[in-house]
Amino acid sequence: MSTPQVAVAMDWGGTWTRTALVDRQGEILWQSRHPNPQEGSKEEYLQIAESLLSEAVDRAAGPIAGIGAAVAGPVEPTTGTFHQPPNLMVLDGVSFKELWEPRFSLPVWVGNDANLAAFGEYHYGAGKESNDNGQPVKTLFYVTVSTGVGGGIADNGSLFLGANGLTGEIGHTVADPTAGGLTCQCGAKGCVESLASGKAIGRIARDKVASGDHPGSSLTALPTASVDASAVFDAAEQKDPLAVSIVDDAVDALSIGLTNVMHLFNPDMIVLGGGVTDGLVRLDLLPWIHRQVRGRAMSRLHGEFQLTSSRLGDSVGLVGAAAMVWQQAGEKP
Numbered sequence: 214m215s216t217p218q219v220a221v222a223m224d225w226g227g228t229w230t231r232t233a234l235v236d237r238q239g240e241i242l243w244q245s246r247h248p249n250p251q252e253g254s255k256e257e258y259l260q261i262a263e264s265l266l267s268e269a270v271d272r273a274a275g276p277i278a279g280i281g282a283a284v285a286g287p288v289e290p291t292t293g294t295f296h297q298p299p300n301l302m303v304l305d306g307v308s309f310k311e312l313w314e315p316r317f318s319l320p321v322w323v324g325n326d327a328n329l330a331a332f333g334e335y336h337y338g339a340g341k342e343s344n345d346n347g348q349p350v351k352t353l354f355y356v357t358v359s360t361g362v363g364g365g366i367a368d369n370g371s372l373f374l375g376a377n378g379l380t381g382e383i384g385h386t387v388a389d390p391t392a393g394g395l396t397c398q399c400g401a402k403g404c405v406e407s408l409a410s411g412k413a414i415g416r417i418a419r420d421k422v423a424s425g426d427h428p429g430s431s432l433t434a435l436p437t438a439s440v441d442a443s444a445v446f447d448a449a450e451q452k453d454p455l456a457v458s459i460v461d462d463a464v465d466a467l468s469i470g471l472t473n474v475m476h477l478f479n480p481d482m483i484v485l486g487g488g489v490t491d492g493l494v495r496l497d498l499l500p501w502i503h504r505q506v507r508g509r510a511m512s513r514l515h516g517e518f519q520l521t522s523s524r525l526g527d528s529v530g531l532v533g534a535a536a537m538v539w540q541q542a543g544e545k546p
Contacts, residue, residue, distance in 0.1 A: 218275030220538035221319070223282040224326060224530030225262060227301065227360040232265040233528075234273055235535035237544055239337035241528055243272055255303045262309075263316065270317055278542040280319050281534035282309055283326040285361065290378040293323030322541050324372070326530045327381055330486060330523075331355035331365030332372050333533030336546040338524035339484045340367065348519075354480040355523075356383055358467065359487030361398075362406040366478060372537075384410065386473050388466040408466035411442035411489045418445050418459055430455035446492030463489070464498055468505040475506055475515055486523035494522050 219234045219242065226249070233244035247265055250257045266280065286298020293310030295301070310321045324332075331353055334340055340350040353367045362384030366373040374380055384406035385399050395413065397404035407413050419440045422432050431453050432440055448456035471483060485499065493499060503520040510516035525532050536546040 217278035217542060217544070219273050220278045220535040220542075221266065221269045221273065221280045222531040222534040222538070223262065223266060223269075223280065224534060225282060225284045225301075226326065226530070227285050230258075230261055230265055231531060232269040233531040233535070234269055235532060237539055237546075239333070239532050239535065239546070241531060243269070244528075244531065245269070253303070255307065258301070258304060259307070259312070263313070266313065266317065270319070277319055278544065279538045280313060280317060280321045281329075281536075281538040281541075282321070282323045283329040283530040283534040284309070284323060285326050285363070287379050287382075288323055288325050290322075290324055290374060293321060296377075296379075320541070322537050324534070324537055325363065325365065325378065325381070326533075327355060327357050327363035328365035328372055328374065328378075329533030329537055330357060330525075330529040331367040331381070331484070331533070332536050332546075333525055333529050333531075334484045334486075334523060335367035335370065336536050337532050338529065339521050340482060342524055343482060343519065350482045350519075352478060352480040353482045353484060354381070354474050354478055355484045355486065355529075356467075356471070356474070357487040357529075358409060358411070358485060358489040358493075360410060360412050362410045362467075362470070364474065366480075383470045383474055386470050388469040405466050405470035409463040409470070409489070411487075414445050414459060414463055414489065415441040417462075418442075418456070421455060421459070427455045432456060442489055442492065446495060449492075449496060460492075460496065460498075464493070464502060464505075468502050471502065471506045471520075472509045475510060475518065479515060480518050482519045482521070484521055484523055486526070486529055490522055 222233045224231045231246040234242045287296040294308040295304045313321045335353045340353045356364045364381035364383035387403045388405045389403035395407040397407035445456045449460045507516040539546045
C-alpha cells in the first residue's frame with residue numbers, strides 16, 4: 214500500500230469554510246474557501262462543506278491519509294458530533310464522521326477548532342519555533358479571539374480534551390459577573406466572549422454610537438453596518454477616544470480570562486490568534502496584556518509563561534486539523 218502523502222483539512226468557522234491539502238511537514242499545498250451563509254440552514258452549510266471537500270479530494274495527487282475537520286463549537290471527538298455550537302446552532306447534533314466517511318471512503322476525524330489550533334501551533338507554529346530556539350514548551354494554551362472566543366490545550370505534544378472533548382472554553386468563563394454584564398449567546402451574563410470577541414466589540418460600538426453620547430467619534434460618521442471590530446481598531450489606531458475605550462474594555466475582559474487560564478492550567482506558552490488578535494498586535498497591546506495577567510499571578514512560577522501571537526495565522530485551523538489526521542494515522546506530526 215502506498216504511503217499517504219497528504220491530509221485533507223477543513224476549517225469550518227462562523228464566517229468561512231476552508232479546505233486544504235497539507236503534507237506531513239504542515240505545509241499547505243493547496244487551499245480554497247467559501248463564505249458561510251448568514252442565518253443559513255443546515256442543508257446549506259453541509260452542501261458547501263461537502264462541495265469543498267470533494268474538490269480537495271479530487272485535487273490530491275497521491276494517497277490521502279484521511280480528512281480532518283476543525284469546527285467552531287463543542288464537538289464530541291469520538292463520533293464527530295456537534296453539541297450546541299453557539300454560532301452554528303443549526304448544526305447541533307450533526308455527526309460529520311457519519312456523514313462523510315461513507316461519502317468519501319476515507320477516515321474522518323473532527324475536533325474543536327481552538328483545540329486543533331493549539332495542536333497545530335504546538336507542532337508546527339509558535340511551540341515548534343520556541344522548541345527550535347532552545348526553549349522547550351510543555352503546555353501550550355491557544356486562544357482564538359475572532360467572531361467568538363475559544364481555547365485549546367496541547368500538553369506534552371498531545372491534546373488535552375477533558376471527559377467529553379470540551380476543555381478550553383475560555384470564552385465562556387465570566388469576566389463581568391455583575392447584572393450589567395452583557396448576555397452571551399450561550400445564555401450566561403458577562404462571558405469573555407460577550408465582551409472581547411469581534412462580534413461583541415462591534416455590537417458594543419454600535420450601541421454606543423446609537424446612544425448619541427459620542428458625537429465627536431469618527432465611528433459616528435460610518436454607516437451602522439460598517440461599525441464592526443475592524444472599524445473600531447482602525448479608529449483606535451487614530452486615537453479616537455470612544456474606540457480606545459471599547460478596546461480597553463475588551464482587553465480588560467480578555468486579561469481576566471487569561472488570568473484564569475494561567476492559574477488553572479499553568480501553561481508555559483499562551484498563543485493568541487484570530488482577527489481581534491490582529492488588531493491587538495497592530496496596537497501593540499500584547500505586552501500590556503502580558504503584564505496585566507502576570508501582575509495577577511499568585512506565584513512567580515505561575516507568571517513564567519510566554520504570551521505571543523499565532524505563527525500560523527489564518528491557516529492555524531487547517532494545519533491543526535491536518536496534524537490530527539497525521540497523529541490518528543500513526544504519523545507523528
